[in-house]
Amino acid sequence: MNDIGKRLVHLRKLENLGQKEAAKLIGISSVNLSRYEKGNRTPNPDMIKKLAKFYCVKPSYLAFGEEEHLNFLSDITKEEAKMLKDYLIRIREERQKHGEENL
Structure with missing residues (x-):
């Protein structure tokens, strides 16, 4: 597995997605995503x-591992980050309350 592949696997797992599900959402075949993740294809x-x-990261992070990879969080304030964290905690609690793993 090359570095791009490692980053792709890491990002997919952060999203709690299986390979087939991620490939479908991205709009590529699961075979191609597997090849990218394993480093068999660049x-x-x-x-x-x-x-x-798709993963809300900068292309330079994906390709080279440069920069903070959470592109969509790069320009938020500490207050906004706390609000986002609180919101995500509430979503997780609701999922657990209703027995749902993924929404």
């Missing part, structure tokens, strides 16, 4: 952009 620049957009 995504071209357009595919890197597509994958980065």
Whole structure:
């Protein structure tokens, strides 16, 4: 597994997605996603952009491991981060309350 593959697996697991489910949501075959994740195939620049957009990261993080990978959190305030964290905790509590693993 190459570094891009490791980052793809890490990001997919952060989203609690299986490989087939992620591939379907991204709009690629599960075979291709598997090849990218295992390092058997390197995504071209357009595919890197597509994958980065799906996982809400910067293409440079995905391709080279550069920069903070949480692109959508890069310009929020500490107060906004706390509000987001509180909101995510409430979502998790609701899922547990209703016995739902993934929404």
